[in-house]
Every structure is written in C-alpha cells, then in structure tokens.
Amino acid sequence: MRAPRRFEPIPESARVVRARSGDRTELWTETVGTLPPVFGERWVERDGTTYRSFEPNRSKLAAALLKGWSGGVPAAGERWLYLGAASGTTASYVADLVGTGGRVYAVERSLRPFARLVGLADRWPNLLPVLGDARQPLEYTGLVPPVDGVYADIAQPDQVEIVRSNAELFLRGPGTRFLLALKTSSMGRDLAASAHLARTEDALRPVLHLSPAVALEPFHRGHYLVGGRVRPGLFGAGPDASARPRAARFHGRRRP
Ligand SMILES: C[S@@+](CC[C@H](N)C(=O)[O-])C[C@H]1O[C@@H](n2cnc3c(N)ncnc32)[C@H](O)[C@@H]1O
Structure with a gap:
C-alpha cells in the first residue's frame, strides 16, 4: 500500500x-x-x-476514533496506566499519543506476551512494562505513580470491576479519564451485546461522566469503547489511603 x-x-x-x-x-x-x-x-x-x-483492525483505540469516539484519548505529556497490554500493539500507540514527555505503565500478566512487550519497550522509551495481575493492583503500587488515565483491554468477565479498582487506586483525582475496550462476549452469552453495554454504563454512571459509547464493528465484533471523566465519587470507598502510590504524596497531589 x-x-x-x-x-x-x-x-x-x-x-x-x-x-x-x-x-x-x-x-x-x-x-x-x-x-x-x-x-x-x-x-x-x-x-x-x-x-x-x-490500524483499526489491530487497535480498538484506532477503531474507536474512526467510529466517532468523542470522549478523549491519551494526550501529550500524560501518564497512563494500561491494563492488558499483551505484546504491546495498542500500548505502543498510546505511548505515541502521550509522546516523549508522557509515560505508559503497561500491565500484562501472561509471560509470553510480556516478554515481547519488554522487547518493544526497548524501542519505545516512554513505555514501561509491568508484569502483574490487574486484579491485584496493590502489588504494583510501587511501580506505578498516580496517572492521568486508565485504559483497559483485558477481555475478562469482571473487566468493569478490574478497571474500576485500578482507577480508584491510581487516578490522580476527579476529571482524569477512564477508557474501557468492553468485550461483551466475555461477560456471558445470556444477554445481547447492547444489554451488556447498558449494564456496564449503569455500573459506571455513578463514578463517571460518561461519553457516548461507540460500537467497534466492523473492526472488533461485540466490542465497545466505554468511558469518560471520573467524578469525585470514584475515590470515596477505595482502598486505604496508605495503600495508594507513594508518588501521590511525593507530588503532593491529594485525592479528595
Ligand atoms: C485482548 S488482549 C489485549 C490486546 C492489547 N490491548 C492490544 O490492543 O494490543 C487481553 C490481554 O489481557 C491480558 N489479561 C487478562 N486478564 C488480565 C489480568 N487480570 N491482569 C493483567 N493482564 C490480563 C491477557 O493476558 C491478554 O494479553
């Protein structure tokens, strides 16, 4: 081409x-x-x-932009936590979006893709691989500072809870962003994709100013990009403040 x-x-x-x-x-x-x-x-x-x-066929974020996503994407100079980085295809694009002044902390739990992610990070200086389980975010608080956004693409039944608990722990505070590439088939076949989306949005509405979700068809079947800016309520019932990343206190950026 x-x-x-x-x-x-x-x-x-x-x-x-x-x-x-x-x-x-x-x-x-x-x-x-x-x-x-x-x-x-x-x-x-x-x-x-x-x-x-x-490429929209390879990255759900590219597909979302082509499908009219208006809820914001990682911006130059920002720090993002990326959950489910696999071997780094979309994580490398997020690293492009935040530029040399930003950072992407890319969490992956499977060793094989993680090894490829580490190789990729040699060529993307602002991409920092983290071997970890996104269900256990306390385990990587020492590696990930407070961030401006969380992006998740983990294709798990409890993907909404996973991204929410990470957002609660790592986002700097209200107004920061939270993007989820929602894979509805991972949430069970008992409901239509649109019903899974509606449930997800109902669960997130109390903590997010939601942007209109976009369906990622025809690039990614049964997927949506869901997300928005976080409300102060997200930080109300989270883990004890002493468990939060040390850099939060170091940088003096307190949560409400
Ligand atoms: C759909 S793939 C990610 C594709 C990737 N985001 C991209 O666009 O290049 C989902 C990834 O999430 C990872 N994953 C699933 N559950 C996880 C967890 N609890 N913690 C960390 N990674 C997880 C899987 O190992 C897999 O690599």
Missing part, C-alpha cells in the same frame, strides 16, 4: 493525523518509537516527523 500524499490534523489528538485513501480514512500516529514495525504497520517520514499507520 502506498503512503498517503496529504495528512490532516484531527480534533481528538495533536499526535494523530488522518489521510484519505479512496473512500477510506486512515489514521497515523506521530511515533516516538524506532523501527522495525510492531506488526507490519506502515511507517513514513514527513518533514522530519515519523508517522506509523494506526
């Missing part, structure tokens, strides 16, 4: 551009990584900047 002739900015991110290719829209991230490609995506140089194609 040929490299696009012209890139245009997109309103959702200063580090993502789009290009038209026939009737298709392509997304590209300004990368902070170095070659070779992660999975065969295209890389091009333009005016001293390197871009890589942000």
